[in-house]
Amino acid sequence: MRSLGEIERWMEDWSLAEAATLGSAAPRQLLAAGEEVMEHWLTANGKEPTFDTKEGFRILAMHRQAAQGDPSFNACRETCRELCYRFNLAETELDPEGWRSNLSTMRRVAQHLLYFIAGKMQNAAIGEFCCSSRPVRSADTAQLLEGEETK
Structure with missing residues (x-):
């Protein structure tokens, strides 16, 4: 398995010209990079990555596995789903222009997913304060907002 740094460099060097020569393998490579992440x-x-699929995609099954016990991980659910959606469109x-x-x-x-995971590995709290996060929606967290008075 490549390191996250190697995956990042590969994504930075990846080009549409190269993708055109790969044809249908190009979207598979990008999806596989997301799975590696x-x-x-x-x-x-400490979890063994699943080889199961959800809605036909391993990355969605792995996301589900990763989010168990870690609600903040749901912050990247739509990123994983968007990667699958774009894969389906490319397939x-x-x-040629649409492709x-x-x-x-x-x-x-895929880069966005990589950056989220790399950031989360440095700070596990990333993703806790998104718009769907319960603490953000709770009245008792008003004290966390600078300049806000609690009611």
């Missing part, structure tokens, strides 16, 4: 998170947290897109656009977006989404 999830494997790093699971392994770092079915016949227009390149989907792959370009897919690369950025």
